[in-house]
Amino acid sequence: MNPAWPVDTARPWLAPYAPRAAAAGATLAQGLGVAEALSNQPVPIGLPAGPLRFVPVHTAPADEAYEAFIFRTAQVPTRDNLHDFFNGLVWLHFPQAKRRLNELQAGEIARAGIGAERGPLRDALTLFDENGAVLDAPPALWEALLARDWQRLFVAERALWRQARLLVFGHALLEKLSSPRKPMTAHVLCAPGASRSVAIDDAAIAAALDAAHLASKPFAPLPVLGVPDWWAPNEAPGFYDDTEVFRPPRPAGRLYPE
Template sequence: MSDWPSELFENHPAFQPIRAHLSRFSAPPNYQDWAATPVVAHSASGAPIRFVPSEQISEYYELAIYQHGQVATRLNWHDTFNAMIWHAFPLSKSALNAMHHRIIAADPAAKARGPARDAATLFDECGFILPYCDEQLLDYLIAHEWTELFVDHAAAWGQRISAFSFGHANFEHLLAPFIGLTGKCWPVKVQADFFQRDTASQCQELDQILARLINDHCLQKPRQLPALPYLGIPGWHPQQNASFYENRQYFRKKRIRSPNDH
């Protein structure tokens, strides 16, 4: 993590939701940098969110965030991007943490996370918020009709559908992308004028919507989050030619589930 790829951050559309936060730095941030960064988020208990070394924390990761606002942060890309998401989507990150805390408090002795916490972790790591105003485009995604979604309707991206990375692992993977990168998305219906607004306003609206849905216990299991092979999004990968989209190992057809699938 010695280099700071400013050109990638400035030009790749995936980094747009966190670009303003990345632009505060010209080198990988250290703990002094994080300490000097203004507080923009609070845990559900009211504690201001701070990014601190893991060795300063004795509690379980999610409990330390909820109780003290302390986010265990290593000086690596994974945790740096996690901090950026706290700045871009503070309400949703806090709501996810509160969800973990609520489930843990209900059964402190539980050894497994369970489906709801699995879904929250999956979304936190590799999730995308998918705002859309055209139901047909969402139908293509659900049905894995990737050619229709990414090629035939390429012009719809940014106009009637978009993808905002919420999972910090997605950003880490985009530093050295490889065919196969796939996230999980949370579709959010928005009005058509959403796509005419600036990024900060879009992020704020999505943050409010998502936090409300999380607080209303709408995230219950991983299967709620459809797959998104995100290198197929127009402009997100340099080799988006016909053979690229014909790769059925990456752009997989929808699997027909058996009655025993959960």
């Protein structure tokens, strides 16, 4: 992997991962692969099969599902690319949540096998793992987000974002944010029960990953580059008037692709 890889650890969405990203990046600059660079970091938790390890992708049998292999061996197949680099960072920083996702995925694979369709639970697990986010915010921001009232969310209630925290969990979204573009959208997990927020710590995220709740796809789309202080262009007048990105609420009976 090229040591000039485009990871700017000063970006706000990388703040939770920045120390490990910098340390692993220094290892990559020495010519080691991503699996080795991640394995050089302290691993805070194990899986049922043993201590978590990152291994080159060819280690996994071609005929075994990725998540089933991780569950069986506690080894994460890792390619030399940004996608798998960010996946490893999330494993290291939020191991309980990633372990919970893997346990649910492996359980569904054992129950139903691998077919043409994943089913609602595996779809939701994959969506959160790849593109998910967690928001801890005052109720007024949640109300605006769920209503897709972007002007209220980002303009009228802009000051409330000082009381909010947004975590980008999905490693595919972290990869895409290496080259920020306005339409990039996270799927924010709504917590089970009356409270919408999930506290941004590993145990709280893992606890919110309830199988029945996830199967209902309890996600709210959020254009992440609209978050105040996350991207300089959103300070410009009219930034939030772009209805191709900041879409109005769905008309009754009509679905937008997320």
